[in-house]
Amino acid sequence: MGIRISNNLYYSAYSYLDEWMREDRHFHQVLAFEKANEIPAAKGIECLVKVAKYYKVIRTLKTTEENFRLEAAYEALLAIEPLNKEDVVRKVENFAEVLGKVYGSIALSAASKFLWMRFRSPVIIYDSIASGWLCKNCNYNYDGYSNYHQIWSSKYREYEEHIREACAELKYIKKFTLACEIPDKELSEWTISQWFMERVFDHFMLNDSSGK
Numbered sequence: 001m002g003i004r005i006s007n008n009l010y011y012s013a014y015s016y017l018d019e020w021m022r023e024d025r026h027f028h029q030v031l032a033f034e035k036a037n038e039i040p041a042a043k044g045i046e047c048l049v050k051v052a053k054y055y056k057v058i059r060t061l062k063t064t065e066e067n068f069r070l071e072a073a074y075e076a077l078l079a080i081e082p083l084n085k086e087d088v089v090r091k092v093e094n095f096a097e098v099l100g101k102v103y104g105s106i107a108l109s110a111a112s113k114f115l116w117m118r119f120r121s122p123v124i125i126y127d128s129i130a131s132g133w134l135c136k137n138c139n140y141n142y143d144g145y146s147n148y149h150q151i152w153s154s155k156y157r158e159y160e161e162h163i164r165e166a167c168a169e170l171k172y173i174k175k176f177t178l179a180c181e182i183p184d185k186e187l188s189e190w191t192i193s194q195w196f197m198e199r200v201f202d203h204f205m206l207n208d209s210s211g212k
């Protein structure tokens with residue numbers, strides 16, 4: 001069991017680095033709070049639609065011909081100030097409710113993913129597959145974001161040092177990844193960051209659930 005977990009963590013560090021390079025890095029560059037005044041609204045809305053499609057949450061946002069481009073969601077996202085550990089749960093839940101009023105359902109997964117692309121840590125992405133893993137391994141009961149955040153965080157701390165070790169190895173295999181041309185200093189800044197290690201844990205749960 002220990003070997004299986006160890007191998008999965010190394011693979012998850014690798015797989016998230018490639019996803020960061022392929023998708024999340026570009027999403028964050030457009031939607032980041034720090035770039036709010038530099039990005040034209042049309043480009044931001046287009047990026048949000050790409051996020052929704054890539055992460056398969058577009059179906060939870062019941063759009064009409066008028067609001068299909070997620071303009072209302074983008075405007076609501078821009079109105080949210082930076083989060084901290086004390087208010088992150090409340091702000092994710094509030095944003096989900098705002099989306100619900102516009103699109104017809106409380107889109108918790110979409111809200112957490114949009115906010116992660118804007119702020120990264122301390123947002124924890126709510127994902128159905130990860131929820132299933134937590135139900136199986138941690139007695140999570142699909143009972144909302146607050147409990148999800150609490151149980152996810154507790155389980156992450158159990159793996160954190162092993163995740164850190166796995167992430168530290170990425171610099172040695174950089175040439176085999178999509179980050180092959182990224183300077184070592186920049187790569188290291190990513191892989192020691194809390195947001196990166198937390199997403200590696202997400203990948204760990206996804207990969208473990210899929211049997212990889």
